[in-house]
Amino acid sequence: MVKIVGIGGSLRTNSYTQLALQIAAQRLEAIGAEVEILDLRQLNLPFCNGDKEYPEYPDVQRLRDTVSNADGLILATPEYHGGVSGVLKNALDLMSFEQLSGKVTGLISVLGGQSNSNALNDLRLIVRWVHGWVIPEQIAIGQAYGAFSPEGKILDEKLSQRFDQFAQSLVENTRKLRGVD
Amino acid sequence: MVKIVGIGGSLRTNSYTQLALQIAAQRLEAIGAEVEILDLRQLNLPFCNGDKEYPEYPDVQRLRDTVSNADGLILATPEYHGGVSGVLKNALDLMSFEQLSGKVTGLISVLGGQSNSNALNDLRLIVRWVHGWVIPEQIAIGQAYGAFSPEGKILDEKLSQRFDQFAQSLVENTRKLRGVD
Amino acid sequence: MVKIVGIGGSLRTNSYTQLALQIAAQRLEAIGAEVEILDLRQLNLPFCNGDKEYPEYPDVQRLRDTVSNADGLILATPEYHGGVSGVLKNALDLMSFEQLSGKVTGLISVLGGQSNSNALNDLRLIVRWVHGWVIPEQIAIGQAYGAFSPEGKILDEKLSQRFDQFAQSLVENTRKLRGVD
Amino acid sequence: MVKIVGIGGSLRTNSYTQLALQIAAQRLEAIGAEVEILDLRQLNLPFCNGDKEYPEYPDVQRLRDTVSNADGLILATPEYHGGVSGVLKNALDLMSFEQLSGKVTGLISVLGGQSNSNALNDLRLIVRWVHGWVIPEQIAIGQAYGAFSPEGKILDEKLSQRFDQFAQSLVENTRKLRGVD
DSSP: OOEEEEEEOOOOTTOHHHHHHHHHHHHHHHTTOEEEEEETTTSOOOOOOSOSOOTTOHHHHHHHHHHHTOSEEEEEEEEETTEEOHHHHHHHHTSOHHHHTTOEEEEEEEOSSSOOOHHHHHHHHHHHHTTOEEEEEEEEEOSGGGTBOTTSOBOOHHHHHHHHHHHHHHHHHHHHHHTOO | OOEEEEEEOOOOTTOHHHHHHHHHHHHHHHTTOEEEEEETTTSOOOOOOSOSOOTTOHHHHHHHHHHHTOSEEEEEEEEETTEEOHHHHHHHHTSOHHHHTTOEEEEEEEOSSSOOOHHHHHHHHHHHHTTOEEEEEEEEEOSGGGTBOTTSOBOOHHHHHHHHHHHHHHHHHHHHHHTOO | OOEEEEEEOOOOTTOHHHHHHHHHHHHHHHTTOEEEEEETTTSOOOOOOSOSOOTTOHHHHHHHHHHHTOSEEEEEEEEETTEEOHHHHHHHHTSOHHHHTTOEEEEEEEOSSSOOOHHHHHHHHHHHHTTOEEEEEEEEEOSGGGTBOTTSOBOOHHHHHHHHHHHHHHHHHHHHHHTOO | OOEEEEEEOOOOTTOHHHHHHHHHHHHHHHTTOEEEEEETTTSOOOOOOSOSOOTTOHHHHHHHHHHHTOSEEEEEEEOBTTBOOHHHHHHHHTSOHHHHTTOEEEEEEEOSSSOOOHHHHHHHHHHHHTTOEEEEEEEEEOSGGGTBOTTSOBOOHHHHHHHHHHHHHHHHHHHHHHTOO
């Protein structure tokens, strides 16, 4: 079974990024993947100081172990100042090749303004750096305040279809690249 | 007098990034700029959660005020996983157009491996996003462990000259763009 | 007087990129700049083969001389496959630091799909590479087929204002950075 | 059998980019791939003008057909002004999703100065745009004039190993992603 870990780079209480991540997770589960979401709002992570170990922060090890055991990742970030959020980048900084190399990754970004691919571009190059794979399908949600119903459903049908294609590609290509069923 | 604030995106105890930032600061001071370094190791900053205000973290206001009062910036980052450090990006995320727009900025990156401009590219696009200026001269220090003497001097003469050109351009062009002496 | 050269990276007969470039040129002229547009559809340029000189193509020298004599540039590109057009990049490849260094540049991109800043990001890093300046204000026109009236006027008022801000910034900051009136 | 097409973005007579591409091709053939190199010095391609068809330039169709029939690509570019060469980008502009989508791609860049990943980053985002895959392994050859023996062999053993890893990854992952033997 394909195991995917989702990490969302927003700490906001009602985060559209986390919502988008949950929707992606549901679409993946619906086609047979096992998805675990690491909610950075519930992990107690330090700022990366270049150390290898953070014994006072057991959640660093939990983050690393969870990612290590996965076949693939969903990285979802709010686009802050035209880039990946510091929160998500810091979580990635706390990991290394050991955890991230070879993972198959899907990327989502969410922003208040007009949709853009800057943060997605950043993440694509970062994941490459640690020798991960990034699927071609990616999701950028602009003007996020109008993208979801009060119940958290995606309003635009074409955007919803993008989530399906994203999920399909991530599961299918993780199977191919990792040789898992 | 040109006022420049330097922010270094590394929390390591003996950080080459902070060292490079200090050297840049000295070169700027030598040609008449006033430089203040905000050492993120000594500021108590939270992770950005999208809130406007962080009343429990007075250092957020200190960061914002210091940058507000400056004409220009030096942003120095270790290149982690081929990108700007989460620590530095988070500090930028805690600020907004209000503080950052119109600032004249010089960029420095430091990495252990072969010199690269990925993190510098990230920062250039981020500073643009908040409508800041970035000078063309930029400094990427590869294989940083071999770049400095035990006393913290730059060993390579050409690299040292790059620091001079960087300082010269940052001071001169801040004067021009901001109309300060 | 501020002298600006505009180069448009599309060879289409009815090119929105060339139209956007002309509109930008008019806005610049209205506030006192002298603008010359180099229409790549009318220049006979070769593919860059790494040679310094192209004696069989006098337009290479014309391109170089015109840019040499300018204070600033407008580079306008269609976004092809999420990047700057090969046509425009080739024209830039035919020049060198000698022509491009120190120029103050404004960037415009035009695409059929949803507005994006990929090609603008590319150009920003390319101009930096040759030690040019790029103003923070940039223009990305998405869904270009619906952006202009049949007479070639910009339909959206906010987009039109962006052209004004773009022109204002390019002229004003070229004056400051180049010390011209 | 895995079919790979190599395209080199330099028109120089003694091009290090074309040399690097040939070496990559040999390494791929040695492990069972079929490689065809499209030498842009020998194709007669026009500048892309946005048209779909170029009846006066039969090599456009040849380029498209050859790429269509391949499973994967090697794109090799000289880094001109910190970006992909206009020559290579123009060749890509002459193709579309129809030819490029789903291809598995490996990237090589060559430059005179210090090794850099700007052009590789450009190409990675461009290939993504047309929904192609890019393998994590990539090759940047800096100071190219010193990288090869007079017989065209790679002098540095570590660089030579990178070519092996590149070839291995491209063949193996094309097999996995495309389901070919």
